[in-house]
Amino acid sequence: MQDTGSLRRARISTDAFPDTKRLQMWREVYGRGIAAVDIEPIGDTPFHADVTFSQLPSVGIAAGSRSPAHYRASKELATRAKDFVVISMLRSGRASATQFGKELISGVGSASVIAPLEPSTSTMLTEGSFVTLICALPVIARRAPHYTQAFGRPIPSSNAALRLLARYADIVANDASAADPAIARSASEHLLDLAALALGAHGDYAELARLRGGTAARLTAIKSDILKGIGDSELSTEAIAIRHGISPRYVRKLFEQDGSSFSAFVLAERLAKAHRMLVDRSFGHLNIAQIAHESGFGDVSYFNRAFRRHFGSRPSDFREAAKCVWREQRD
Known part of the structure; x- marks a missing residue:
């Protein structure tokens, strides 16, 4: 993930592909070209998916919806994402994610944490939606040195930092002002601090993340809520x-x-x-x-x-x- 210094957005949808080539093209463009996964649909539901990407310095946001399917990262494909930690939050529907033989999702509002370099399978069991953060591993390691403790278990929906992270990711992904490089860098810092807190940063690292990112992100979320009402x-x-x-x-x-x-x-x-x-x-x-x-x-x-x-x-x-x-x- 390149540090562009600004926000870049892109959307990819199966609606843009011919019906007869929809799955084949999604496998190539999204599966192999973007997410480094193999895709296998479940059931007879016509396959469809829609994902919007927002890329900031050191962190990317992918949000969208999918029909039921398995998304498998083999050992070979997982090495392509070796420099990232992936936090994926389930918004709606039923889903499963496994790595190290352990279940990583505990219902709507929870998040799975996918460790780099290791095979994993993420499955939408029903029609559902999600928001995923792709965080640069070196940056996360500086903010939460014990981040590996989050591997192999879900982050529960009761996690306050995770709830705020989901809210703030929505705001950033939909705010045109984030195209400004200074705002994009600030938003990236806040997202990474919240991600570190959700991953279990503690001690001085947690205090710094709360002071630097958690407070600013919470105020941004509150202001956004006020503007809506x-x-x-x-x-x-x-x-x-x-x-x-x-x-x-x-x-x-x-x-x-x-x-x-x-x-x-x-x-x-x-x-x-x-x-x-x-x-x-x-x-x-x-x-x-x-x-x-x-x-x-x-x-x-x-x-x-x-x-x-x-x-x-x-x-x-x-x-x-x-x-x-x-x-x-x-x-």
Whole structure:
């Protein structure tokens, strides 16, 4: 895996292959060319698979879905992945993964850890989805020197670092800003620190990973959650804390360490959403009160005051200016 210094994305799907050559081409392109595995479908279900790859410095993310099939890495094929540790999290369906004669998956939300150089078999027993991290072995070894202790057993779904890792991997894989080299390097560091914690880093190594990556990744996950529900006027630290399994006090502390506050972040994002809606023609049918409500403001008077303080003009001024632009575009 090359250290490109930025994020690169690619998607591969059997939908792009001719029906009569779907399995053959997937075996060659994905099985031999990418994953270094032999593929054997299970049952009579038409074979299909869809995987999106996101590559950052020293770590890659593969997320997708598959029909039932065995994915076998022989001793020969396993040597091609000698420099990586693979952590694969089951998102849905039933699956099995074996290495060293041991089962590595314990249900949805758990993760298997595939050791380099050794044969393994990963099987989707039903239609299912997954997210897999391919971590550079030398980098993981520096962060979690005892990483080999994670081999031969599943990481349970109750593992807090694993849950946060899955959340953060989703955010990184879907965030366009990660294409910026500086952001990509930072995201990579956070992913690798969380991976080290999930693999069992302890002592000073765990403390460093928590301080450097765990805290930053948790705040990123919380901010992402807030943005998804920014239009909910009942959004609160309590509601966010419950969803993330932490205390409201810790939520507030994370924002304070970031030089902000929960309420300031929420207000700024609500105002930003309202501004986007005011100048977007597709929301031209909504009046200002409706836009305030859609942006999470329960009090229109407060919205008007906050908007004017933040942008220096009233919401109605922005709407009128936008209407002029819309008319010019139409004419």
